[in-house]
Amino acid sequence: MSESGDxxxxxxxxxxxxxxxxxxxxxxxxxxxxVRLADTLVSDFDIVEFLHGLSTDSxxxxxxxxxxxxxxxxxxxxxxxxxxxxxxxxxxLFELQGAEGPCLxxxxxxxxxxxxxxxxxxxxxxxxxxxAEVGFQRMCAVPLRVRTDVIGALNVFRGGDEPFTDDEMExxxxxxxxxxxxxxxxxxLREHSLxxxxxxxxxxxxxxxxxxxxxxxxxLNVPVSDAFELLRTYAREHNRKLSExxxxxxxxxxxxxxxxxxxx
Amino acid sequence: MRDDGRRARIVAxxxxxxxxxxxxxxxxxxxxxxxxxxxxxxxxxVLMSGDDAASVLASAGPHARTVTTLQMELGEGPCLxxxxxxxxxxLPDLSATNANRWPAFAAAALAAGVHAEFSLPLSVGRRxxxxxxxxxxxxxxxxxxxxxxxxxxxxxARDAVLYQQYAPGDAGLAELLETAGNDRIVIHQATGMIxxxxxxxxxxxxxxxxxAAFASGRSMYEIAQDVVERRVRFDE
Numbered sequence: 438m439s440e441s442g443d444x445x446x447x448x449x450x451x452x453x454x455x456x457x458x459x460x461x462x463x464x465x466x467x468x469x470x471x472v473r474l475a476d477t478l479v480s481d482f483d484i485v486e487f488l489h490g491l492s493t494d495s496x497x498x499x500x501x502x503x504x505x506x507x508x509x510x511x512x513x514x515x516x517x518x519x520x521x522x523x524x525x526x527x528x529x530l531f532e533l534q535g536a537e538g539p540c541l542x543x544x545x546x547x548x549x550x551x552x553x554x555x556x557x558x559x560x561x562x563x564x565x566x567x568x569a570e571v572g573f574q575r576m577c578a579v580p581l582r583v584r585t586d587v588i589g590a591l592n593v594f595r596g597g598d599e600p601f602t603d604d605e606m607e608x609x610x611x612x613x614x615x616x617x618x619x620x621x622x623x624x625x626l627r628e629h630s631l632x633x634x635x636x637x638x639x640x641x642x643x644x645x646x647x648x649x650x651x652x653x654x655x656x657l658n659v660p661v662s663d664a665f666e667l668l669r670t671y672a673r674e675h676n677r678k679l680s681e682x683x684x685x686x687x688x689x690x691x692x693x694x695x696x697x698x699x700x701x
Numbered sequence: 702m703r704d705d706g707r708r709a710r711i712v713a714x715x716x717x718x719x720x721x722x723x724x725x726x727x728x729x730x731x732x733x734x735x736x737x738x739x740x741x742x743x744x745x746x747v748l749m750s751g752d753d754a755a756s757v758l759a760s761a762g763p764h765a766r767t768v769t770t771l772q773m774e775l776g777e778g779p780c781l782x783x784x785x786x787x788x789x790x791x792l793p794d795l796s797a798t799n800a801n802r803w804p805a806f807a808a809a810a811l812a813a814g815v816h817a818e819f820s821l822p823l824s825v826g827r828r829x830x831x832x833x834x835x836x837x838x839x840x841x842x843x844x845x846x847x848x849x850x851x852x853x854x855x856x857x858a859r860d861a862v863l864y865q866q867y868a869p870g871d872a873g874l875a876e877l878l879e880t881a882g883n884d885r886i887v888i889h890q891a892t893g894m895i896x897x898x899x900x901x902x903x904x905x906x907x908x909x910x911x912x913a914a915f916a917s918g919r920s921m922y923e924i925a926q927d928v929v930e931r932r933v934r935f936d937e
Contacts, residue, residue: 629825632863636830639878640750647886648903651893651929661890661929687893687903 463498467608470494474615482623488519491616495593496521498612499605502596503573505529507540508581508589508620515544515589524571529592531567538564539578543590549610551577551601574598579609581617588617642680649683656693667696708853715857716867723873727861728759731854735835736762739847742815742838745769746823746858748831748881749784756881758831758862767813768836771806773885774921776911778806780832783820787829789852790820794840805915816840821851823859833858884922891925898936909935 473490492504505520507529515533520526532538538561543550552560554569554576568576575595580587591613593601601609646668653664671691672682685691715730716722722730728746735744743764748756755773760766772778779790795807795816810818817837822829833855835843843851861867865874888910896906910928913935914921927933 626825629863630828633825633828633830636748636863636878637750637828640748640754640756640882643882644750644754644885644889647889648893648896651890651895652897653893654890655894655897687896693897 463500466494466497470498470612471615474612474619484620484623485519487619488616489521491591491612492519492521492525495591495609495612499577499593499601499609500595501593504591504593505540506581506589506591506616507533507544509544509587515541518589525592525594528568528571528573528594532564532592535561535563537561538568538592539576540590540592543578543580543592544587547580547582547585547587549577549579549606549613551575551606553598553600555598568594572596575600577601577606577609579606579613581613581620583614583617583621586617586621588620591616638680642683645680645687646683649686652686653693653696657697671696707849708857711850711853711857712867722867724861724865724867725759725873725877727867728858728877729761731858732759732761732765735833735851735854738850739835739843740837741835743768743834743836745834746831747780747834748862748878749780749829754882754885755780755831756878756885758858758877758881762836764813764815764836764838765834768810768815768818768834770920771809771813774911774914775803775805775809776908777803778810779803779818779820780834783822783832784829787822787824789822790818791842791848792818793842796840810836814838817842819843819848819851821855823855823862825859825863830859830863887929888921888925891928894928895935898934906935 470490473494474487488506488508491506495501495504503521503525505525505528506518507515508518510516517526517529517533520529529540532540539550539552552565552575554565554574557565568574573594573596575598576592578590578592581589581591591609593609595601646665649668650661650664653659653667654661657664657667659667668679668682668686671677672679675682682691686693686696711731711734715727715734732744732746735741741762743760743762743766745760745765745768746758747769748758755769757766757769760769768778769780772780779792783790795811795818815836815838817840819835821833821835823831823833833851835851857867862874862878892903892907892910895901895910896903899906899909901909910921910924914924917924924933928935
């Protein structure tokens with residue numbers, strides 16, 4: 438390539454500048470974090486592990502000391518799902534119990550916010566002193582939001598009182614948005630495969646019931662319609678599902694002879 | 702969902718503006734739409750759960766039933782592969798391509814006058830629920846536009862069945878699912894009877910039934926009927 442002689446020519450300015458301003462590799466951490474956040478399509482996706490990753494990534498990327506994630510329980514309340522350390526877990530539980538704090542505010546307003554523990558005593562009279570007591574002076578919270586759908590909030594804490602920069606707030610917000618998209622997508626996929634599973638089970642059970650009817654009618658030398666009654670009677674008497682009993686007949690775990698009692 | 706305009710256009714074409722279209726009717730109109738728009742000789746919506754449990758939900762055109770029935774009878778064909786792989790199987794010329802892949806199906810379909818077959822999966826994530834099958838009495842690939850329409854139609858059918866998206870609360874869906882596989886009932890019953898006669902597993906019994914049909918030139922359905930009515934036994 439013709440530009441290869443000049444390191445900076447033709448490259449987006451941000452990348453090069455970033456390398457120089459960012460000796461700790463924040464952009465690399467950030468890029469890795471985003472890849473992880475987008476990766477919910479793996480077969481062994483675990484929501485707690487995913488949110489734990491979000492917490493620890495936020496700490497690394499935002500130069501913070503602790504982070505935690507709360508998700509809505511679907512009834513308007515929040516639950517603590519993951520946190521980067523034990524101290525944080527207790528603090529967030531405290532926040533939930535006292536029904537006040539940055540995470541709750543970010544969740545209910547759908548907006549990002551930051552605050553210092555010292556100057557938030559009026560806003561959060563119980564939470565702010567407690568946060569300072571366990572060693573956090575500065576905190577920010579961002580909603581996990583996709584358009585108008587807020588599903589939770591991410592809380593990030595610093596030991597010192599140095600405010601989060603505008604850049605850092607934007608990064609936190611972006612991480613919250615990507616995580617929310619990933620979670621909503623994962624939830625949709627899980628619901629869909631539940632539905633397809635139910636449909637397939639319904640179709641399969643019809644097939645296996647017909648096969649069992651044929652098998653019983655042959656083994657017991659009864660008409661097919663009687664075989665169905667025998668299946669139903671057995672299922673009722675043993676308090677089992679019709680399709681289960683049919684499956685048992687077909688794979689011979691239920692001997693046909695045990696169904697011979699003629700219907701009522 | 703990537704092509705909302707296309708989808709909206711098809712939905713508008715197959716639903717009533719002022720009243721709710723039942724699921725069964727929606728399926729039928731989707732098949733008619735495909736046949737008319739794409740100059741097909743057949744279109745069928747097939748619900749599947751495993752290779753041997755297929756139910757035709759709706760169909761249109763003279764060749765629709767031919768193609769699905771052939772595949773169920775022979776136990777091979779593009780719609781079974783599309784279902785299993787959850788990827789479209791496009792066969793613009795049955796005489797030229799893939800005759801080795803499905804020797805029995807390709808020959809029988811050609812003999813019935815079907816020259817092109819396109820099978821699109823109805824799928825969600827890693828799971829499938831069936832296929833949309835299109836066939837033509839002349840060779841030739843679907844145009845890109847028609848293929849896009851067909852994919853959108855498959856999505857509409859899937860969402861109508863799975864999420865009742867286009868006919869919420871329609872009791873017809875349960876009824877449709879209940880009756881959709883009725884033409885295969887006799888085959889399932891016969892399979893159970895053959896399994897008992899031979900003291901065999903159900904899959905092996907089904908293979909025996911299929912082999913008997915293939916060897917005799919009769920359909921599985923006919924032989925199954927003989928078995929259920931006790932005119933034919935497999936242990937003699």
